[in-house]
Amino acid sequence: MEYFPAPLEKLVEQFAKLPGIGGKSAQRLAFHVLGLSDQDAKAFADAILDAKQSVTCCPVCRNLTAGGLCSICASPKRDAATICVVADARDVAAMERAREYGGSYHVLHGVISPMNHVGPDDLEIKSLVERVSKSGVQEVIMATNPDTEGEATAMYIARLLKPFQVRVTRLAYGIPVGGHLEFADDATLMRALEGRREL
Amino acid sequence: MEYFPAPLEKLVEQFAKLPGIGGKSAQRLAFHVLGLSDQDAKAFADAILDAKQSVTCCPVCRNLTAGGLCSICASPKRDAATICVVADARDVAAMERAREYGGSYHVLHGVISPMNHVGPDDLEIKSLVERVSKSGVQEVIMATNPDTEGEATAMYIARLLKPFQVRVTRLAYGIPVGGHLEFADDATLMRALEGRREL
Numbered sequence: 001m002e003y004f005p006a007p008l009e010k011l012v013e014q015f016a017k018l019p020g021i022g023g024k025s026a027q028r029l030a031f032h033v034l035g036l037s038d039q040d041a042k043a044f045a046d047a048i049l050d051a052k053q054s055v056t057c058c059p060v061c062r063n064l065t066a067g068g069l070c071s072i073c074a075s076p077k078r079d080a081a082t083i084c085v086v087a088d089a090r091d092v093a094a095m096e097r098a099r100e101y102g103g104s105y106h107v108l109h110g111v112i113s114p115m116n117h118v119g120p121d122d123l124e125i126k127s128l129v130e131r132v133s134k135s136g137v138q139e140v141i142m143a144t145n146p147d148t149e150g151e152a153t154a155m156y157i158a159r160l161l162k163p164f165q166v167r168v169t170r171l172a173y174g175i176p177v178g179g180h181l182e183f184a185d186d187a188t189l190m191r192a193l194e195g196r197r198e199l
Numbered sequence: 200m201e202y203f204p205a206p207l208e209k210l211v212e213q214f215a216k217l218p219g220i221g222g223k224s225a226q227r228l229a230f231h232v233l234g235l236s237d238q239d240a241k242a243f244a245d246a247i248l249d250a251k252q253s254v255t256c257c258p259v260c261r262n263l264t265a266g267g268l269c270s271i272c273a274s275p276k277r278d279a280a281t282i283c284v285v286a287d288a289r290d291v292a293a294m295e296r297a298r299e300y301g302g303s304y305h306v307l308h309g310v311i312s313p314m315n316h317v318g319p320d321d322l323e324i325k326s327l328v329e330r331v332s333k334s335g336v337q338e339v340i341m342a343t344n345p346d347t348e349g350e351a352t353a354m355y356i357a358r359l360l361k362p363f364q365v366r367v368t369r370l371a372y373g374i375p376v377g378g379h380l381e382f383a384d385d386a387t388l389m390r391a392l393e394g395r396r397e398l
Contacts, residue, residue, distance in 0.1 A: 003292035005265035011250040014243045018228050027289065029217050033247055034254060034263075041251040044213045045244035048232055051210040052240040055233060064233075066204035090226065093202035 008034065060131070062107040062124040064089045072096075072104060079103045081138040085128060085157065087111050087145060095143065103141075106131065111144055111153040125157060132164050139167040146173055207233065259330070261306040261323040263288045271295075271303060278302045280337040284327065284356065286310050286344060294342065302340075305330065310343055310352040324356060331363050338366040345372055 004012065008030060015026035033041060057063070058070035061083075065071070072078055072092075082103030086092055092105050108123045132140060140161055144150035158168045173191035175184050184192070203211065207229060214225035232240060256262070257269035260282075264270070271277055271291075281302030285291055291304050307322045331339060339360055343349035357367045372390035374383050383391070 003295045004288070005254050005263055005269075007246070007250040007253045007265055008263060011246040014246040019231050020224065020227065025219065028219065030250065031289065032218050034250060036251065038251060041247055045247040047206070047210040047213040048240055048244040048247075051206045051229065051232060052235065052237060054206045055204050064204050064207060066206055070204075089203070090230065096202045 057107075057109075061105045062109065062127060063092050063105055064107075077102070081136055082141065083128070083131070083137055083139070084141045084143050085154075086143050087150065087153070091143065103139075106140075108144070108153065111149040112156060113149045120156060123153075125160070128157065129160055129164075132161055132166055137164075137166050139169060142168065142170045146171075256306075256308075260304045261308060261326060262291050262304055263306075276301070280335055281340065282327070282330070282336055282338070283340045283342050284353075285342050286349060286352070290342065290344075302338075307343070307352065310348040311355060312348045319355060322352075324359070327356065328359055331360055331365055336363075336365050338368060341367065341369045345370075 011030040011033060012023075012026045015021055015029045016023055018026075021029070033044070036044070054066050055064050056067060058065045058068075058073055060073045061070060063070040063072065068074070073080075079102050083106050084095060084101060084103055085106045085108060086095065087108050087110060089107055089109075092107060095101050095105070106124065106128045108125065108128070110118050110123050112118060112120055112123065128140075131137065140157075142154035142158060144154050154170055158170075161168050172195055173188065174195055175181065175188065175192050181189070210229040210232060211222075211225045214220055214228045215222055217225075220228070232243070235243070253265050254263050255266060257264045257267075257272055259272045260269060262269040262271065267273070272279075278301050282305050283294060283300060283302055284305045284307060285294065286307050286309060288306055288308075291306060294300050294304070305323065305327045307324065307327075309317050309322050311317060311319055311322065327339075330336065339356075341353035341357060343353045353369055357369075360367050371394055372387065373394055374380065374387065374391050380388070
């Protein structure tokens with residue numbers, strides 16, 4: 001495309017680099033920005049720079065924070081003896097939305113994935129082991145996704161934590177609430193049967 | 200959501216304001232930005248500010264330009280005696296992609312739409328009439344979209360231009376190239392029949 005003025009083309013290109021945004025969408029977004037007030041455009045640009053500059057990782061749990069300890073690690077109400085290990089900061093948000101969990105987290109920032117050249121050393125696994133070895137952690141809940149990579153990562157970490165005498169658990173598999181047996185895949189049904197409980 | 204640090208929340212909100220971007224997509228885009236290098240994040244923010252600041256309207260045709268005349272109005276190769284009237288700068292890009300048209304444009308920046316409180320005075324219609332009245336324009340091609348509002352806008356402008364002795368034409372309606380008769384709607388088929396030509 002060479003039909004738009006250069007600064008507009010550049011903005012379209014920037015939007016087109018974002019995940020899930022194609023050429024047409026990028027154009028629509030760029031035109032939307034042109035239609036913003038100067039103030040709103042500045043707020044947008046500032047939000048990008050500000051998020052990039054001031055969001056860092058919590059020194060304890062590696063969750064995202066605006067500086068210092070994250071709000072969960074800093075809270076005296078949370079149980080530091082239980083650590084829920086997740087792959088991503090978004091998973092922390094998902095767990096928090098459920099309003100059920102009162103412990104702390106550890107964010108791995110990915111899963112072990114040889115296909116994508118991500119090994120254990122690329123993840124926050126060492127910091128987890130250190131954390132478990134030092135403080136009085138009683139339970140580590142592996143809450144990586146129930147897919148091949150998430151599973152492998154959970155198994156790997158569970159093995160690493162064996163020497164520390166902590167309880168290592170895994171989130172339950174089963175039929176999702178509101179789901180239908182009819183539409184459940186074989187693997188899920190098998191796990192649901194395996195994990196059946198007394199009523 | 201209050202599970203992300205404030206600067207990240209703000210960025211998610213900014214993305215969620217964009218057209219067609221829902222909450223989940225906004226989150227994904229914001230996390231993508233966090234993953235960018237400082238340099239790339241700055242380039243993105245700069246592109247927003249730069250496009251907003253330096254893109255203006257061509258004083259002749261109201262197409263978007265990075266300052267001064269737009270590239271089409273400035274080109275000596277383009278026929279200034281023919282004006283193609285479009286609703287939006289994106290329509291100029293669409294026409295240019297067809298590589299068929301060698302005249303100039305006039306961008307209305309919208310169509311008459313009483314439902315959305317857009318009247319003739321909110322559009323670049325006055326500037327078009329002025330342009331036709333002054334210079335030696337021979338033909339005005341109405342290329343607004345073939346929907347109710349585009350149609351009404353084309354008719355309105357055609358009537359305004361009556362006194363100036365210029366030829367006012369409308370883009371042809373018909374079956375799109377590669378289309379199927381079977382799937383064409385009644386109105387399109389009717390127009391295609393009306394507009395039939397000798398072979």
